[in-house]
Amino acid sequence: MKEFPYDIHSKASIIAYAKELIHQTLRLKCKEVLEPEKIKNKGNFGQILEQYYFLYKPNSNSEPDFKEVGLELKASPIKKLKKLHYVSKERLVLNIINFMEVAEQNFDNSSFWKKNKNLLLIFYLHELEKNFLDYKIEIADEWSFPDIDLEIIKNDWEIITNKIKNGKAHELSEGDTLYLGACTKGSKGGNLREQPYAQIKAKQRAYSLKQGYVNHIIASLSGKNPIYGKVISSLELVKSSSLEEIVVSKFQFYYGKTIEEILKLLNISINKKAKNFYANLSKAILGIELNKEIEEFSKADIIVKTVRLKENNLPAEDLSFPVFKYTEIISQEWEESDIKDILEHKFLFVFFKFEKEQLVLKKVKFWNMPYQDINEIQKVWERTKHVIISGEIVKDVKVDKNGKKIRVTNFPSKKFSSVSHVRPHALNANDVIELPIKDKMTQAEKYTKHCFWLNNSYVKQIYLQD
């Protein structure tokens, strides 16, 4: 019988042993001298931790790693922010979803719950310039899900399972759910698996905790929980309604009212010129103090977008996303692109409409982009990448009546796709970033910042659905 440096039948002993890692590194704490050149896989921090610190062989059992006490070990990278101390570098990836089996399970006997009911989490500080053996371990502690969170996670699990039961495993998206996601796993998401109720193969996926949720775990475990305000006030509430229903019902009270009327009813005064006016208005409607973050939204990485519609229901403007780097896009594949990641988030749209020159709250809508539309954006993204690589961004240069040069580009326009297009998003035409390939027509080595936009006609359709 193998000897372990901890008592495998005692959770306290395992956790105490894990805590000896705090402020240490793998190189300092592992029982054998490691030769980093022999270790190449990504995700090997976890493997080395298991094999050379906890002294068991990495496995892919359906049971928790410390099965005698039901504890599952997970190691995950964090990064340091100036203000917020530590945040997660990425989502926390848990066990792989077995499409063939999960449709027969319920939550309580599911492989997800059996394995991840109780986690032993090791968070290490990821620093680019260092070898992973020298990453400093900052947090080592156990985690189990609070009751209210667990209700949301159960619901997320059901959504994922139902999609598989409906033969739509290939259409799964992280945006389908709130805290527990179904993220792709394997090389560039190219790893395909069978699903039980459809012929088409689906990308391999794993259960994962959203990055925002992991941030909360880190904040709780390090005792530095920033100030959050809750939408969900009690366990009873979340047992009877979903988060989405709770949020919508709070907004519904103000439907049809102008901004002025809403401010009056809320009995608050917020700076209407402030950049965060709409964010503050939403917080006030949800009953959250303005200096606090909305806990459930940050845990679920929900992106809130305010849209102002014209009288004909067409949004007054297209909807922008962050500026992209030309040099990054050409070296990336679609599966790892920034825009795909963003579009697989859950969104909350807050729709206002101009009626008699006044902005009226019409409705709010939780939304995530359907599978087909994400595929459509892929075409826009591929086209963009192609244009950058070809060095043929500028198609024509015109001069307007003020003598200003207007450059016409080959980037995908609204005509190219009904969903999305590429357009400038900069201070002015001189607000530029580096091009990987010089533009053939203008010889420019830098170009005005651009980003992906959702077409306003597409956003109109989101507004008009149910």
Add this chain to the structure above:
DNA sequence: GCATGATCATGC
């Protein structure tokens, strides 16, 4: 100094 949400201006 930049990121981000918001908006303008011109030509077709």
Add this chain to the structure above:
DNA sequence: GCATGATCATGC
């Protein structure tokens, strides 16, 4: 009146 290129304003 829309599509597209360009730009503004605020906050960190």
